[in-house]
Amino acid sequence: MVEFDEDIFAAGNCFDWNEHPAQPGLFCPFAYRLPPPNLGAIFAKDLAMEYHYLGNTSEWFFLARKNAEKVIARNEQYLKSSRASPPVHQATVRLSDYI
Secondary structure (H helix, E strand, O other): OOOOOOOOOEEEOOEOOOOOOOOOOOEOEEEEEOOOOOOOOEEEEEHHHOOOOOOOOOHHHHHHHHHHHHHHHHOHHHHHHHHHOOOOOOOOOOHHHOO
16 A cells, blocks of 8 residues: 555554464564655564554544444444454554554
8 A cells, every 4th residue: 555655655464363363473564765865665573573452542443443443333244254364453643653
């Protein structure tokens, strides 16, 4: 997403515990553009290696999960698809809040 759209500075997708089919435990791939002089270069890492986002200090992931659960509860099509594969919880946050 970051690679293909210059308007996007950063993006991540944090999975709940053991929800990613190929990655046990926590997994949160995250990519962002580096500032000048490396403008245009993109750095990617797994935020779960440095940040336990399921902990009490991670309000952004907790709120995203609760919002996703509400959407799933209200919409039958999500219930049907979640039986085939577990739901993925995502959150969009401002990076400036965490820098």
